[in-house]
Amino acid sequence: SGGGSGSSAGAAGGGDDLGANDELIPFQDEGGEEQEPSSDSASAQRDLDEVKSSLVNESENQSSSSDSEAERRPQPARDTFQKPRDYFAEVRRPQDSAFFKGPPYPGYPFLMIPDLSSPYLSNGPLSPGGARTYLQMKWPLLDVPSSATVKDTRSPSPAHLSNKVPVVQHPHHMHPLTPLITYSNDHFSPGSPPTHLSPDIDPKTGIPRPPHPSELSPYYPLSPGAVGQIPHPLGWLVPQQGQPMYSLPPGGFRHPYPALAMNASMSSLVSSRFSPHMVAPAHPGLPTSGIPHPAIVSPIVKQEPAPPSLSPAVSAKSPVTVKKEEEKKPHVKKPLNAFMLYMKEMRAKVVAECTLKESAAINQILGRKWHNLSREEQAKYYELARKERQLHSGKKKKRKREKQLSQTQSQQQVQEAEGALASKSKKPCVQYLPPEKPCDSPASSHGSMLDSPATPSAALASPAAPAATHSEQAQPLSLTTKPETRAQLALHSAAFLSAKAAASSSGQMGSQPPLLSRPLPLGSMPTALLASPPSFPTTLHAHQALPVLQAQPLSLVTKSAH
DNA sequence: TGTCCTTTGAAGATC
DNA sequence: GATCTTCAAAGGACA
Secondary structure (H helix, E strand, O other): OHHHHHHHHHHHHHHHHHOOOHHHHHHHOOOOOOOOOOOOOOHHHHHOOHHHHHHHHHHHHHHHOHHHHHHHOOHHHHHHHOOHHHHHHHHHHHHHHHHHOOOOOOOOOOOOOOOOOOOOOOOOOOOHHHHHHHHHHHHHHHOOOHHHHOOOOOOOOHHHOOOOOOOOOOOOOOOOOHHHHHOOOOOOOOOOOOHHHOOOEOOOOOOEOOOOOOOOHHHOOOOHHHHOOOOOOOHHHOOHHHOOOOOOOHHHOOOOOHHHOOOHHHHHHHHHOOOHHHOOOOOOOOOOOOOOOHHHHOHHHHOOOOOOOOOHHHHOOOHHHHHHHHHHOOOOOOOOOHHHHHHHHHHHHHHHHOOOOOHHHHHHHHHHHHHHOOHHHHHHHHHHHHHHHHHHHHHHHHHHHHHHHHHHHHHHHHHHHHHHHHOOOOOOOOOOOOOOOHHHOHHHHHHHHHOOOOOHHHHHHOOOOHHHHHHHHOOOHHHHOOHHHHHHHHHHHHHHHHHHHHHHHHOOOOOOOOOOOOOOOHHHOOHHHHHOOOOOOOOOOHHHHHHHHHHOOHHHHOHHHO
């Protein structure tokens, strides 16, 4: 029912639901005319089964109307091209709300193909030139020769892709030509194909695979000048000026994720008071957020190693015994990264919003929401994670130092004992240890630098650093080399090649299906990509990949296929 | 009871 | 330096 109302409301309805966000109406139309948030979040589960049919229907509709797509789509979206940041601030919330409430495709609140809410992906009508630009930039990362697709030569076919597939995948990205697969009727017979046949739809949840914001990443490495634009990393956790951060908006509009409801004005309010120079160094051991972070809190209990015992009984123990004792020591868990922190905070909300309980499915949702977060919002978590790493690093170094000290002292005592036993008549051989330098304090030596976001080097060292951006864009497939993912990738590549070949033969490359027609505009394109367009072969080897697509049954994307 | 799933990111290991 | 692997959280599912 929610989907039905959504489809009938149209863009104006989206504006109504969004309340004060009327200015966002132009963006509501993206990805379809039905984007009114559904008020029936409980129907998410029920609607899972409708995803497939919706996909097919959308496929038919969009593929048939792709030519008029550009005409219907509001033009202002193109303007955001020049002001990506404003776009972030303005477009973010409603689509967060639309994530559960306002499915662009009626019947399934999670279905967001492509990531219409992502300012990094789409904000303008299809322009053939833009599409080409986008594809050219994306292509090399997917330029996987059929022969190279399978590194494991033992595998007879791509259907047996192993985890060692050396595919340089655009990390977690929805392939720009995904729609060719999802919406192509050429390869899919009408009906309700299994969700697994849709490479971007998760078989379990029906959630489209999120485009990975390698486009996003370049934004996190906020330049020192840009850092001042993000809210204080801790301010988001503290109600600003008495404004409840998690309050329900008036009018009864229930934001599915109140935590994300910090609107643009609020963000600017916070950010206006934040500058890199104002970031107080995190006090070690003093959690700076309201989020309970075991990595911060628990280490006092978990991570503090027992004081090194210098008793002869211990020092006389064999290395094996010592090793065993070390293994018995409480395992120091890794600090939570930004996404984990986000997940920890948002999980309960997501679970409450939908009936899904499986963490795997929830995590998929959270992963998608993570991508949909604005850079400012993500920056908060990155900052938090950075502080956690800081604490962890400090403790780690402390432990290491203590361990070394303990070991050297043990060795010293053992040697002393051995020396005493071996040569009672000889002079005791005392091994002198180099004194620990006070300045070796890990917390002070590392923390000071990490704690000063004002320092450009520190900013670069943060997870939001441009360097990390590059690495992320070139992130190996290993992160997502699940069998189905690889198969999807193979299918993506094959389908892309197929489409490319078909388009080139018909001269229609610029008129892809609507979803494909939402190229990442250059304005929102990662600067890294823009600055250093990857070199890639201009030859697309379509003739090589086409047989792959034709020869490989689509079922290879199924889990059961492997 | 233990492992898997599923996500992203960081760290360490490996080449 | 690039690439790969592991592990953080979470809880249902499954062997």
